[in-house]
Amino acid sequence: MNPKIALENVGKTFSLARERFVALDDVSLEIADNEFVTVVGPSGCGKSTLLNILAGLEEPDEGRALVDGAEVSGPGPDRGVIFQQYALFPWLTVRGNVEFGLKIAGVPRDERRRRAAHFIDVVGLSEFADVLPKALSGGMRQRCAIARAYAVNPAILLMDEPFGALDALTRVKLQEQLLSAWDRERRTVLFITHDVDEAVYLADRVIVMASRPGRIYDVVGVDLPHPRSEEVRLSPEFTALRNRVWNSVYHQDDERAATAERTS
Numbered sequence: 001m002n003p004k005i006a007l008e009n010v011g012k013t014f015s016l017a018r019e020r021f022v023a024l025d026d027v028s029l030e031i032a033d034n035e036f037v038t039v040v041g042p043s044g045c046g047k048s049t050l051l052n053i054l055a056g057l058e059e060p061d062e063g064r065a066l067v068d069g070a071e072v073s074g075p076g077p078d079r080g081v082i083f084q085q086y087a088l089f090p091w092l093t094v095r096g097n098v099e100f101g102l103k104i105a106g107v108p109r110d111e112r113r114r115r116a117a118h119f120i121d122v123v124g125l126s127e128f129a130d131v132l133p134k135a136l137s138g139g140m141r142q143r144c145a146i147a148r149a150y151a152v153n154p155a156i157l158l159m160d161e162p163f164g165a166l167d168a169l170t171r172v173k174l175q176e177q178l179l180s181a182w183d184r185e186r187r188t189v190l191f192i193t194h195d196v197d198e199a200v201y202l203a204d205r206v207i208v209m210a211s212r213p214g215r216i217y218d219v220v221g222v223d224l225p226h227p228r229s230e231e232v233r234l235s236p237e238f239t240a241l242r243n244r245v246w247n248s249v250y251h252q253d254d255e256r257a258a259t260a261e262r263t264s
């Protein structure tokens with residue numbers, strides 16, 4: 001089957017003052033329809049650049065980014081993007097925020113109401129539908145942002161550290177909620193995180209990146225059962241996968257040093 005998303009030999013370099021940063025070097029990746037892929041790696045390894053290219057917010061210098069076989073040429077309603085900072089409109093209620101994208105898309109009022117109510121329920125915010133963002137906690141705001149992204153029904157969700165600013169407990173709750181929403185309404189998801197446990201818990205496949213130059217370093221398949229639960233989180237299988245990804249992320253430098261030593 002054709003992949004939903006494909007990156008073909010993507011390269012991207014930024015120049016800052018006199019320095020050049022190779023944010024992505026020859027990155028190739030295929031993501032299947034309805035697959036949940038997480039990306040982890042050290043700071044500056046090009047994770048956000050990769051997501052921004054797929055979102056159509058950055059252009060690659062080399063190679064191509066494809067969605068459904070067509071080259072990405074800008075943002076589109078087929079891709080919902082969720083960043084770490086929940087960009088909610090402060091003057092709109094939860095319902096207003098979730099309905100906003102539907103209004104822009106020209107969805108009629110009754111259908112808008114119905115869809116917004118459904119996704120507000122999916123993220124567990126029904127009681128707060130008429131509340132303004134300032135009265136919500138950080139976790140609730142991010143749930144509202146997720147409901148808004150889901151409501152416009154994009155085939156693809158691109159999530160850049162969406163839970164990065166939240167405390168550990170809220171984070172775990174949101175992981176559960178995101179996965180249960182995904183179990184009910186499958187989407188193709190690319191999810192960036194710094195958190196190895198989060199990467200393994202959510203994913204069908206974890207992509208580990210390395211920096212300087214930014215590239216794919218390791219790919220780890222996660223065959224843990226769904227629906228995932230605390231039991232899965234505490235299982236030896238989860239621990240083994242987590243350790244494997246942890247080693248890949250945190251021992252990249254050891255390997256590099258050993259290679260440098262061997263070749264010097």
Ligand SMILES: Nc1ncnc2c1ncn2[C@@H]1O[C@H](COP(=O)(O)OP(=O)(O)OP(=O)(O)O)[C@@H](O)[C@H]1O
Nearest residue numbers: 014015016021023042043044045046047048049050
């Ligand atoms: N607009 C830009 N202008 C100049 N350099 C940039 C720009 N965007 C990214 N870079 C550089 O490209 C490299 C990759 O950045 P990117 O933000 O993609 O990494 P990241 O893995 O998402 O990092 P982090 O985990 O810290 O968010 C870094 O060296 C960064 O400084």
